[in-house]
Amino acid sequence: MSRYTSDEGIVLKTSEFGEIDRIVTLFTRKRGKFQAIAKGARKVGNRFGASLDLFSFSEFLFYTASGMPLIVQGKIQKLFRDLLRTPLRWMAGEYLLCVLDRVFPFERREEELLDEVLMLWEIFLRHEEAVLPLLVRFRLDVARALGVFPELRECVRCRKKITGTPCFFSIASGGVVCDSCSREAQRLFPLSLRELEVLQALVDTPLGYGVKSSQEDRKAFEVLDVLVAQYLSYQGERKIPDFSSFLGRELSW
Ligand SMILES: [Zn+2]
Incomplete structure (x- = not known):
């Protein structure tokens, strides 16, 4: 069973995965700490913008089929960049x-x-x-x-x-x-x-x-x-x- 879910949270850390992807460790409201894949996150101008940056609080859309969820989209709610x-x-x-x-x-x-x-x-x-x-x-x-x-x-x-x-x-x-x-x-x-x-x-x-x-x-x-x-x-x-x-x-x- 595959499904889309949304959740809000912060990024604890990210690591490189494959050629252009990242594995992101998140801490979210509904699920706590878990890992998800952000496909293409290392490409310039990727769709995640600053939502995966340090000190971002974002709303994420996930797609889960089997294995690690994919981050489909990230939208910043608050950025503590200062x-x-x-x-x-x-x-x-x-x-x-x-x-x-x-x-x-x-x-x-x-x-x-x-x-x-x-x-x-x-x-x-x-x-x-x-x-x-x-x-x-x-x-x-x-x-x-x-x-x-x-x-x-x-x-x-x-x-x-x-x-x-x-x-x-x-x-x-x-x-x-x-x-x-x-x-x-x-x-x-x-x-x-x-x-x-x-x-x-x-x-x-x-x-x-x-x-x-x-x-x-x-x-x-x-x-x-x-x-x-x-x-x-x-x-x-x-x-x-x-x-x-x-x-x-x-x-x-
Ligand atoms: Zn004692």
């Missing part, structure tokens, strides 16, 4: 795609994460100072969607409330552990009380323009960046770099 104007925005915008590409499973519909990417792109255009906190938050939201949101208040092993230092985050146990339980827990990541408080506050704040980091918290977010990257790599079973390392890379598009 993210390309500064390296920090660009890399922050692209980092969201990298996380979904690496750790999110195929064929799992997750509309909220799609909307979150669009919202974060919008925020990155105006608030560069919020990039790092929001990237920490995004990865926690991805962990939530994967069903592995970490415990941040009580010791994940004995359920005692964490009140002082030393405190640790156990990447293997999925949350904070108290000093006495830390001896048996695996893959420990030490946290200062301030870092833990910053993390708790970040999770409690509704996602939006309110999330900013003061200069003092900046150090805490640099630590949390490393922590959530390690946590999501462990839980998602595929390595993602922390954002600081990602920033140091070459621009890939």
Whole structure:
């Protein structure tokens, strides 16, 4: 049975296929992450225009017969091209795609994460100072969607409330552990009380323009960046770099 379907979404990545085609990894509203073929997408003046470009949000028409769907048509709904104007925005915008590409499973519909990417792109255009906190938050939201949101208040092993230092985050146990339980827990990541408080506050704040980091918290977010990257790599079973390392890379598009 063959059929046409339409869906809207973003491009996580594309790779060359055959002489003139591309395989496109998409993240869409109805279907989540999947791959489709864009025939002739590498020809100059092809019918897809900018709909397959980085930072495009587009409506696509697919044709499915057997195997991978074909992208028949792409129509841009919104283009966040100004993210390309500064390296920090660009890399922050692209980092969201990298996380979904690496750790999110195929064929799992997750509309909220799609909307979150669009919202974060919008925020990155105006608030560069919020990039790092929001990237920490995004990865926690991805962990939530994967069903592995970490415990941040009580010791994940004995359920005692964490009140002082030393405190640790156990990447293997999925949350904070108290000093006495830390001896048996695996893959420990030490946290200062301030870092833990910053993390708790970040999770409690509704996602939006309110999330900013003061200069003092900046150090805490640099630590949390490393922590959530390690946590999501462990839980998602595929390595993602922390954002600081990602920033140091070459621009890939
Ligand atoms: Zn404990």
